[in-house]
Amino acid sequence: KYLHNRMIQMYGACGSLEEARRVFESIDHPNGFSWNILLTAYAQRGHLQDSKRIFDAMPERDVVSWTAMLTAYSHAGDLHTAKELFDQMPQKNNVAWNAMLHAYAQAGYLKLARNLFDKMPQRNVVTWTAMVQAYVDHGHLEQAGNLFEKMREPNALTLHCMILAYSQAGDLASAKRIFHSVLCPDTFLCNAMLRTYSQHRQLNECESLFGRMPYRDMATWTVMLQAYALEGHLASAKRIFHSMPEQDDVSWNAMLHAFVASGDLEEAKTVFDTMPVRDVISWSSMVTAYAQNRHLSSAKRIFDGMPEKDVVAWTAIVFVYAQNGLLTTAAFTFDTMPERNLVSWNTIIQAYGDSIHCARGVELFRLLEMEGVEPD
């Protein structure tokens, strides 16, 4: 049963929900773990209705099941139902309170989040970090800083959150100060600081920190690769890529994208043909690569050849059509694509806005709001 549960979880993690369900159904008497794991597999993939069906079918629901549902509704933007679940939960633990706090924060209700924070039975480091993060995300840097100062045991994640906050606010000095307040920063934290330096185009600082890091993981190398690529040092980026102890799918994609972004179609093609595994990210990078070089038909050929397409890939091809003046094709593709998000809406609205059909752009903007997508 333990092994079966692990299998359900693994299938769920890689998105094979059918397989996950098959394993679940092969279990004689699934235990509470099995049910919860299946439930979260569906919930974390955004299959809200299926999650709810599983939740309702469960022989018994514990605090884990309730919290998983709460989070699922929160991620789907349904704060109302999330709150109802929270109120109906037979018992609540710290995790449940934290999940509700985060739900409020995600929905932009900072005051409600803070009220919850103040009246919670206990607060742990997750609670504090979620609250700090909430202030950061909504641009309340001062309150974030105040709360942070009061924390007794910030962990790497909390520090990372503050580093990011100061970095986004353009206050590199404060970010550095926090980083240097840690005696032995772990790889996680160093990576965050590396990225911050990279974003502020401090390549020398990147190199110096990189050189001082006792341990490097995949993220370390990939951030360095990007830092060089961002400055246009493609040869150095390539050198980093080949110096890595091993390459994973993320670093391959980062290398590919570096060449795409630099406009080097030939190198991009070579990487694409060499990489051991091409996922949906690699394919859409290639769509963009051809589109940038005005190879409309090649872009389309790559797109059509994709084994699976996600919303990013669809949006990329819509943009390619629009950019080449094929507004009708862009619109048709937009209408028929299986899923749309804010970026896809922006893309099609801008396409109309740039054309003589800007009234249609305005019309689409209203449609976007009707679909319940929050415009930016």
Add this chain to the structure above:
RNA sequence: GCUACACUGUGAUUCU
């Protein structure tokens, strides 16, 4: 012993 909460590296639009 396995499940739920904040959480570091890769792709699309605009702005910086």
